[in-house]
Amino acid sequence: MSKVKTKVVSFPVPICIASSIIEGKVNFATYGCFGLLAPRPIPYVYIGSVEPHYTNIGIKENGYFGINIPSVDQIKETDYVGLVSGHNTDKSNVFKTFFGKVDKAPLIEDCPINMLCKLIKTVDLPGRDIFIGEVIETYVNQECITDGKLDFKKINPLLFTSANAKYWELGNIIGSAYKEGKTMIQP
Known part of the structure; x- marks a missing residue:
């Protein structure tokens, strides 16, 4: 196997739309730098x-924010709220929102997952x-749950790679974590 030196490699990550309130108005921004630190x-x-x-x-002002995971069906709206700045564009009507137990961060109703x-x-x-x-709270669209578990095919999250600025969608399940490598464990 031959290796080639390259710049930092960008892997597909779920894109998220962060939501906040600024001066009493809802605002959204798209982020490709997002992740889970500890479940x-x-x-x-x-x-x-x-x-x-x-x-x-x-x-910073409210101490709260929403994380909304869009589906591939929301590619245009997701890209749009990342292209224009809330400094000079009112994005409050791009999505329908709701609030959880704290009214300091709106959540996007149409996104399959909200935190x-x-x-x-x-x-x-x-x-x-x-x-x-x-x-603090997590919401999932009811139709994205199968047998009591998240169904990522139904969620169909929009993925992003920064290296080539492209959007992607999920592929197929190819195995189960904590199971595939068990055959390599020596007794």
């Missing part, structure tokens, strides 16, 4: 945001804010 016992997520993003103001997050820490990197949030 248990307390779930934490992060989003990485360029410092001048308008959404950062609402997250209400309490800001725990902001990490300042050169030119970026990394927001770490504790997931």
Whole structure:
């Protein structure tokens, strides 16, 4: 096998739409730098945001933000709220919203997955804010659950690769974690 030296490799990640309230108005922003830090016992997520993003103001002021996972069907709206800035564009009517138990961060009704997050820490990197949030509540569209579990084929999350700025969708299940490698364990 031959290796080629390259720049940082970008893997497909779920895109998210962060939601916040700024000066009493709902705002949305698309993020490709998003992930789960710890699922248990307390779930934490992060989003990485360029410092001048308008959404950062609402997250810092309110101490809460929404994480909304769009499906591939929402590609145009998702791309749009990432293209225009809330500094000069009102994006409050792009999506229908609802609130969880805290009214400081709207959640997008049409997105299959929503997480209400309490800001725990902001990490300042050169030119970026990394927001770490504790997931307070999670919502999933009822039609995206099969046999009591999340059905990712039905969720059909929009994926993103920053290396080539492309959107992707999920493929097929090819195995089960914590099971496939068991045959290699020596007794």
